[in-house]
Amino acid sequence: MERPSGNGFSVGLGLTNECNLACAHCYRDTGRIDRLSLEDVRRVCENVPVRSVNLGTGENGLHPEFHAILQYLRDRGTTIALTSNGYSAAVLSDDELRAFADLEFSLDFATEREQDSWRGPGNWQLVLDQTARVLRLGVSVTIIAVMMRTNYDKLAEIGALASQHGANFRVNVYQPVKTDAFSLDYEQFWTGFQRLLKSCPLAVCNEPIVRAILGFDPVLGGCGKGTIRVTPKGEVLPCVYWPKRNVGLAELEKWGAAIVDSPAFRELDRIPQFCGNCRFVESCRGGCPSRRLLRGGLDLPDEFCPFVAGKPIPSFASRAGSSRQFPKAGSACTTVFGAQEQGDRKA
Numbered sequence: 001m002e003r004p005s006g007n008g009f010s011v012g013l014g015l016t017n018e019c020n021l022a023c024a025h026c027y028r029d030t031g032r033i034d035r036l037s038l039e040d041v042r043r044v045c046e047n048v049p050v051r052s053v054n055l056g057t058g059e060n061g062l063h064p065e066f067h068a069i070l071q072y073l074r075d076r077g078t079t080i081a082l083t084s085n086g087y088s089a090a091v092l093s094d095d096e097l098r099a100f101a102d103l104e105f106s107l108d109f110a111t112e113r114e115q116d117s118w119r120g121p122g123n124w125q126l127v128l129d130q131t132a133r134v135l136r137l138g139v140s141v142t143i144i145a146v147m148m149r150t151n152y153d154k155l156a157e158i159g160a161l162a163s164q165h166g167a168n169f170r171v172n173v174y175q176p177v178k179t180d181a182f183s184l185d186y187e188q189f190w191t192g193f194q195r196l197l198k199s200c201p202l203a204v205c206n207e208p209i210v211r212a213i214l215g216f217d218p219v220l221g222g223c224g225k226g227t228i229r230v231t232p233k234g235e236v237l238p239c240v241y242w243p244k245r246n247v248g249l250a251e252l253e254k255w256g257a258a259i260v261d262s263p264a265f266r267e268l269d270r271i272p273q274f275c276g277n278c279r280f281v282e283s284c285r286g287g288c289p290s291r292r293l294l295r296g297g298l299d300l301p302d303e304f305c306p307f308v309a310g311k312p313i314p315s316f317a318s319r320a321g322s323s324r325q326f327p328k329a330g331s332a333c334t335t336v337f338g339a340q341e342q343g344d345r346k347a
């Protein structure tokens with residue numbers, strides 16, 4: 001069975017689902033407030049080998065034990081990253097920020113007007129201020145965007161902005177966890193990637209179908225193999241968008257690192273019959289399992305597959321990227337673009 005690379009799992013912890021914003025596209029549960037306690041975080045870290053922790057889901061800075069949990073992770077020597085709308089970085093001291101390997105800030109648009117009308121007044125400036133602050137402290141910053149039907153043709157501009165500011169750029173495809181309202185159609189998905197790959201220097205592409213068509217090797221690790229997610233309710237998931245919630249912290253204690261061999265995690269390995277003889281199947285493994293499940297069933301092929309859509313294989317004008325290590329590169333269906341080197345950057 002495939003195991004995480006010697007140093008352990010990349011663990012995503014949602015300390016809380018509370019947020020100071022209410023973005024229309026967000027997957028977080030808004031029914032009630034749940035929180036992982038410091039004790040829960042300890043249970044996770046003591047039961048599986050942890051290579052790195054990424055704090056996401058809500059705004060972790062709203063968690064009453066945020067600073068104590070951060071200190072616990074620092075004391076363990078864990079590699080830590082945080083995904084934030086800017087708020088959680090702003091509540092941290094410079095010393096605390098220096099403990100992170102990477103700070104991720106979300107931008108869904110490349111202009112202040114569009115970003116603030118999507119997320120809330122002042123968010124654009126907060127992200128830019130915290131980006132500058134974190135970079136001044138010598139910590140790397142990644143701007144993260146979700147590719148949706150509302151912005152799929154504007155992402156290259158966010159990539160350019162990230163690069164101008166000295167940040168990396170990461171793109172995830174919108175997952176219809178709560179609504180289809182922001183889902184991409186087939187043409188939007190491929191137009192979005194073609195535009196991105198034309199303009200931004202690609203570092204890592206783990207979006208399974210795009211990766212396969214670019215001719216890259218199969219992803220090693222990834223959802224439910226090298227990564228484990230723990231929600232604020234204490235649900236243990238192979239992927240943050242996985243809709244089935246049947247594993248909890250007690251099962252994680254029971255299985256330990258072998259959680260990735262549990263039937264609940266192995267379910268992601270199912271490959272649709274449609275894909276059986278495809279020449280790309282070893283690389284794309286049938287596409288994104290969470291998307292397939294959310295959009296109708298694990299046994300259905302991924303809707304963005306050109307063979308499913310009866311379309312020609314898309315072509316790309318790809319720009320080679322950097323070979324540096326990116327904290328979230330091994331996780332899930334994500335695509336990372338590298339910042340230009342110092343000398344290439346606009347002032």
Ligand SMILES: C[S@@+](CC[C@H](N)C(=O)[O-])C[C@H]1O[C@@H](n2cnc3c(N)ncnc32)[C@H](O)[C@@H]1O
Pocket residue numbers: 019025026027028056057058059083084085105106107144145146172173174175176177178
């Ligand atoms: C859930 S938020 C949590 C951290 C923080 N509140 C923020 O906005 O970055 C983490 C990232 O997931 C993205 N996201 C939210 N809902 C999503 C969805 N349904 N599909 C894909 N990405 C989503 C957000 O836009 C954000 O970039």
